[in-house]
Amino acid sequence: MQIFLDTANVDEIHQGVAMGLVDGVTTNPTLVAREKRKFRECIEEICSLVDGPVSAEVTATDTEGMIREAREISSWAENIVVKIPMVPEGLVAVRRLTEEGIRTNVTLVFSANQALLAAKAGAYFCSPFIGRIDDIGEDGMEVLSEIVSVYDTYGFETQVLAASMRHPHHVREAALIGADIATVPFKVFAQLARHPLTDVGIKRFLEDWEKVEDLV
Numbered sequence: 640m641q642i643f644l645d646t647a648n649v650d651e652i653h654q655g656v657a658m659g660l661v662d663g664v665t666t667n668p669t670l671v672a673r674e675k676r677k678f679r680e681c682i683e684e685i686c687s688l689v690d691g692p693v694s695a696e697v698t699a700t701d702t703e704g705m706i707r708e709a710r711e712i713s714s715w716a717e718n719i720v721v722k723i724p725m726v727p728e729g730l731v732a733v734r735r736l737t738e739e740g741i742r743t744n745v746t747l748v749f750s751a752n753q754a755l756l757a758a759k760a761g762a763y764f765c766s767p768f769i770g771r772i773d774d775i776g777e778d779g780m781e782v783l784s785e786i787v788s789v790y791d792t793y794g795f796e797t798q799v800l801a802a803s804m805r806h807p808h809h810v811r812e813a814a815l816i817g818a819d820i821a822t823v824p825f826k827v828f829a830q831l832a833r834h835p836l837t838d839v840g841i842k843r844f845l846e847d848w849e850k851v852e853d854l855v
């Protein structure tokens with residue numbers, strides 16, 4: 640499973656890239672707004688930091704506006720994937736952009752039916768928002784599992800990008816279900832490597848080693 644960072648913060652991306660474990664980046668209007676930077680400048684810098692796909696989202700709500708923005712955004716760097724919201728107008732845009740060779744990430748997906756339509760429209764990525772499904776008392780992982788199963792059954796090439804991942808347990812579940820990608824906030828990314836027993840183990844090894852230091 641590939642791991643993407645879900646952030647528009649370049650310091651976080653620098654740290655993740657330095658670990659050699661970041662396969663791509665996803666952003667959304669909320670994450671970019673948090674950085675208080677010009678949209679284009681922010682996305683271009685992120686694209687220069689990672690080799691993999693970088694998702695940047697349109698804000699138009701009509702098909703023609705989405706297509707116009709998508710063409711503009713995709714011209715900023717080779718590795719951009721344009722995020723299009725999962726609405727009927729968006730699906731028309733995805734179909735036309737796919738025909739033009741522009742890669743899309745259908746975002747704000749909350750059901751297997753929506754994911755089916757995104758794949759039929761030709762989306763490159765489909766992003767179910769796991770945490771937000773959990774937030775309303777439903778089961779995000781069940782939806783993820785249904786999407787993976789539908790895509791496998793019909794051989795869709797659209798990649799399943801599990802988003803709105805709030806904690807390491809989400810990442811583990813997504814990997815077990817067979818999501819192609821999990822996009823995670825930096826905090827969750829940092830948590831993935833940690834385990835209290837690893838820390839205790841290292842401490843104990845070093846304490847024992849100190850006791851025999853004169854022998855080495």
Ligand code: G3P
Pocket residue numbers: 645665666667768770771802803804822
């Ligand atoms: O990038 C979209 C997604 O990951 C948002 O997550 O935590 O705002 O639901 P969250």
